[in-house]
Amino acid sequence: MDATLRTTLCDLLGIDYPIIQSGMGRVAGPDLAAEVSRAGGLGILAGLHLAPDALRAQIRRVRELTDRPFGVNLWLHTEIRPPVDAARIPEATVRAVHGALNRFRARLGIPEAWGRPERLPDLVDAAFEVILEERVPVWSIGLGDPGPGMVRRCHERGIKVIAMVATVEDARTVARSGVDAIVAQGSEAGGHRSTWVKPRSRDGASVGLAALVPEIVDAVGVPVIAAGGIVDGRGMVAALALGAEGVLLGTRFVATRESMAPEFWKRALLERTSDATTVTDAFTGLYARALRNTFAGEYEASGAPVLPGLLQAGAAQDIYAEAVRRGDGEYFPMLAGQSAGLIHDLPGAGDVVRRIVAEARDVLTHLARRVREGR
Ligand SMILES: Cc1cc2nc3c(=O)[nH]c(=O)nc-3n(C[C@H](O)[C@H](O)[C@H](O)COP(=O)(O)O)c2cc1C
Known part of the structure; x- marks a missing residue:
């Protein structure tokens, strides 16, 4: 093992390298999480959307594949815990949303729809109980503050808690809740902005990683993990230089053999470069960074309203399913960060971890030589 890359985060989480794979909804299943953990990083299962029995089965499957530490990710956003009641959305809003979506349906050859999306199942609290019962080593939180009560229940069972934030105010809040480590999510990051109340515009909670990480490091007393735009050893060393104790990667792991993302994604x-992404709420109702495509561009241009968190995704579910059936990325939320331009291959997830470690060692050696030799 390479001692130069060990940080306090490794001791805290019981891992060899401070490299964490994001628990990405519908992308990170047992194969991906176990492969990352086997390579010495921390793999995280996506708990969002999973009913308790399915989550328990996935946790047990990870344990069949590896005896290394791993995590489970849940969202705690105020619009999904509990889910917004779809019955309270005005009929005119539902019709305006479908008015925009029906243009896509016509092109994809699927029937028009005008119905109200169904209320989402209320899964978060049941999933949390499964995490406690199964004594999962790490609970990872996106889009939420667990509060001291949930953190205490984890700690009573030896479960470590990490929470992801996009602003220094939210970092202070989750630190007060007692989390063990904080993920600082820079605006480069793929996926949803990690806030628990939707910002008023896409510019809200949108701070670049180079400014956000040191600001949060200076504000809290727990290890900080950098997320957003990191895919290789260069990014990892830069994050450590900013004061982070580790890195969390999402987009890089979407493009791996074990990821469950469809092949077209x-x-x-x-193929895409770093400026190929956009931040939009058109896909799910909450702001997320994704590859720019026909759906995002035309939905926004239509001026149609957007339903609350995940109900928007519920309304468009038939379109996304048809896009997957056809292998057509123009009508599917291909969540991705600005690191898209740095991804050129589809390796195994364990290879990603090993490669980052080797590259980071090379970068450190190179930097040390430059300083020593004064050039
Ligand atoms: C496809 C995709 C899905 C994601 N899903 C989740 C999720 O379910 N929960 C979560 O906490 N973060 C999720 N994220 C955000 C990541 O945790 C992280 O902030 C981001 O991936 C880091 O930036 P990067 O994509 O440039 O590596 C997702 C990211 C992507 C790209």
Whole structure:
């Protein structure tokens, strides 16, 4: 093991390298999480959308594949815990949303729809109980503050808690709740902005990683993990230089063999450059960074309203399913960060971890030589 890359985070989480794979919804299953953990990083299962029995089965599957530490990710956003009641959305809003979506349906050859999306199942609290019962080593939180009560229940069972934030105010809040480590999510990051109340515009909670990480490091007393735009050893060393104790990667792991993302999404990541992403709420109702495509562009241009968190995704579910059936990325939320331009291959997830470690060692050696030799 390479001692130069060990940080306090490794001791805290019981891992060899401070490299964490994001628990990405519908992308990170047992194969991906176990492969990352086997390579010495921390793999995280996506708990969002999973009913308690399915989550328990996935946790047990990870344990069949590896005896290394791993995590489970849940969202705690105020619009999904509890889910917004779809019955309270005005009929005119539902019709305006479908008015925009029906243009896509016509092109994809699927029937028009005008119905109200169903209320989402209320899964978060049941999933949390499964995490406690199964004594999962790490609970990872996106889009939420667990509060001291949930953190205490984890700590009573030896479960470590890490929470992801996009502002220094939110970092202070989750630190007060007692979390063990904080993920600082820079605006480069793929996926949803990690806030628990939707910002008023896409510019809200949108601070670049180079400014956000040191600001949060200076504000809290727990280890900080950098997330957003990191795919290789260069990014990892830069994050450590900013004061982070580790890195969390999402987009890089979408483009791996073990990721459950459809092939057209993985291929798109190989082809696109760093300016190919946009931040939009058109896909799910909450702001997320994704590859720019026909759906995002035309939905926004239509001026149609957007339903609350995840109900928007519920309303468009038939379109996304048809896009997957056709292998058509133009009508599917291909969540991705600005690191898309740095992804050129589809390796195994364990190879990603090993490669980052080797590259980071090379960068450190090179930097030390430059300083020593004064050039
Ligand atoms: C496809 C995708 C899905 C994601 N899903 C989740 C999720 O379910 N929960 C979560 O906490 N973060 C999620 N994220 C955000 C990541 O945790 C992280 O902030 C981000 O991936 C880091 O930036 P990067 O994509 O440039 O590596 C997701 C990111 C991507 C790209």
